[in-house]
Amino acid sequence: MSRAKQQLTVFRALGEADGPLSARELWSRLGGAGVGLATVYRALRRGVEDGTLESVELLGGGVRYEPKDREHHHHFLCSICNHAFDLFGCVEGLESLVPDGFQMTGHEVVLRGTCDECANAA
Amino acid sequence: MSRAKQQLTVFRALGEADGPLSARELWSRLGGAGVGLATVYRALRRGVEDGTLESVELLGGGVRYEPKDREHHHHFLCSICNHAFDLFGCVEGLESLVPDGFQMTGHEVVLRGTCDECANAA
DNA sequence: AGAGAAATGATAATCGACTCTCAATAGTCG
DNA sequence: CGACTATTGAGAGTCGATTATCATTTCTCT
Numbered sequence: 001m002s003r004a005k006q007q008l009t010v011f012r013a014l015g016e017a018d019g020p021l022s023a024r025e026l027w028s029r030l031g032g033a034g035v036g037l038a039t040v041y042r043a044l045r046r047g048v049e050d051g052t053l054e055s056v057e058l059l060g061g062g063v064r065y066e067p068k069d070r071e072h073h074h075h076f077l078c079s080i081c082n083h084a085f086d087l088f089g090c091v092e093g094l095e096s097l098v099p100d101g102f103q104m105t106g107h108e109v110v111l112r113g114t115c116d117e118c119a120n121a122a
Numbered sequence: 123m124s125r126a127k128q129q130l131t132v133f134r135a136l137g138e139a140d141g142p143l144s145a146r147e148l149w150s151r152l153g154g155a156g157v158g159l160a161t162v163y164r165a166l167r168r169g170v171e172d173g174t175l176e177s178v179e180l181l182g183g184g185v186r187y188e189p190k191d192r193e194h195h196h197h198f199l200c201s202i203c204n205h206a207f208d209l210f211g212c213v214e215g216l217e218s219l220v221p222d223g224f225q226m227t228g229h230e231v232v233l234r235g236t237c238d239e240c241a242n243a244a
Numbered sequence: 245a246g247a248g249a250a251a252t253g254a255t256a257a258t259c260g261a262c263t264c265t266c267a268a269t270a271g272t273c274g
Numbered sequence: 275c276g277a278c279t280a281t282t283g284a285g286a287g288t289c290g291a292t293t294a295t296c297a298t299t300t301c302t303c304t
Contacts, residue, residue, distance in 0.1 A: 023292080036253035041292065059179040059230055062291075076224060085224075091215045094233065099209070101238035102198060108181050110230045111216065116223035145262080158283035163262065184261080 009035065010043035011052065011067070019075060019084040020056050020064035058084055058110050074108065078115035080122075085115060131157065132165035133174065133189070141197060141206040142178050142186035180206055180232050196230065200237035202244075207237060 013029050014021060021029070027040045044065050047053030054068040058077050064084055076085040091109060098104045114122070135151050136143060143151070149162045166187050169175030176190040180199050186206055198207040213231060220226045236244070 038254080038293080039252055042251085045293090057181040074219065076220070076226075079227070085221070087219045087221070089215075089219050091213045091219070091231075093211075093213045093215075094231070097196065097198075097209045097211050097213070097231075098233060098235075099198070099207070099238070101241060102207075102235060103241050104198075104233050104235040105201070106234040108232045108234070109213075109216070109219075110232075111220060111226050112228040112230070113220075113224060113226040116221070119223060119225050160263080160284075161282060164281085167263090 010040060011047065014053065014065060015067050017066075019086045020058075020066035021084075022062055022064045025083075026065070056108070058108075059112070074110065076111045076113065076115065078118055079112055080114055080118035083115065087111065132162060133169065136175065136187060137189055139188075141208045142180075142188035143206075144184055144186045147205075148187070178230070180230075181234070196232065198233045198235065198237065200240055201234055202236055202240035205237065209233065 009030065010026065013026055017029075023037070023040050023044060026044075027035065027037050030040065044053060044055075047065070048055055052068060053065050055063050055065050056075070057063050058075055066086075070086070071088075072090060074087045074090065076087050077083075078085070087109075094107055095104070131152065132148065135148055139151075145159070145162050145166055148166075149157065149159050152162070166175060166177075169187065170177055174190060175187050177185050177187050178197070179185050180197055188208075192208070193210075194212060196209045196212065198209050199205075200207070209231075216229055217226070
């Protein structure tokens with residue numbers, strides 16, 4: 001593989017994914033061989049520093065990364081394949097949960113369950 | 123400290139907390155000295171096996187534990203002190219986020235921001 | 245093409261979280 | 275009290291994730 005801008009390769013793979021990917025998921029998608037794990041980590045770190053990428057941490061799954069240019073959205077975590085999927089839309093009524101004196105700056109919603117594919121395979 | 127049922131000590135501390143605690147938080151609340159970290163981990167593990175405790179994993183915060191006998195609730199994670207607080211109530215409209223073919227079995231909502239105390243200290 | 249800068253891959257090193265080991269201690273029960 | 279079992283604390287060991295090292299390769303610019 002040409003060594004020019006492997007970072008672009010990493011970003012492209014993230015952009016094509018249907019949800020945030022962990023460093024390892026990303027690495028295996030890139031073929032494992034051909035791109036070093038260290039390079040994946042480097043690209044991710046730089047992406048976050050650049051503001052191009054965003055890291056999200058979901059329950060039980062460690063840190064994953066996704067392009068920062070996406071609209072506000074949340075995630076679905078399949079408890080079988082452990083893959084995270086993007087969801088669209090948001091929910092109502094978050095403000096009412098905030099206790100007096102607390103200031104909310106953001107929120108995260110994670111749905112757990114079985115994804116399409118795993119549900120059919122079962 | 124008497125060695126009888128340190129596990130109870132651990133459970134009590136969790137019960138008195140205003141939110142889920144990590145093993146380390148719990149350990150430092152118990153005085154650090156006096157109870158070994160290993161004992162804390164052991165008590166937590168047994169608690170989860172018993173069904174007495176539940177482990178929750180919030181964004182950016184690792185694994186925390188809380189008594190399982192609580193009502194359905196969510197959490198507020200202070201980005202300054204990094205402490206997790208219990209919230210009461212839930213939100214509407216979660217089902218509408220689930221894609222076709224996916225089966226939701228649970229969900230987690232985490233609010234981020236500044237807690238009472240940190241907001242005043244700032 | 246040639247020099248210097250930047251990026252890369254393989255692997256060693258690090259880090260934090262958690263578990264295991266083991267001798268010592270406390271609890272149980274006759 | 276005395277034998278036997280369960281629990282404990284301290285520290286070593288393990289495990290996975292991430293980062294650092296470094297020789298090599300690729301880029302950029304002339």
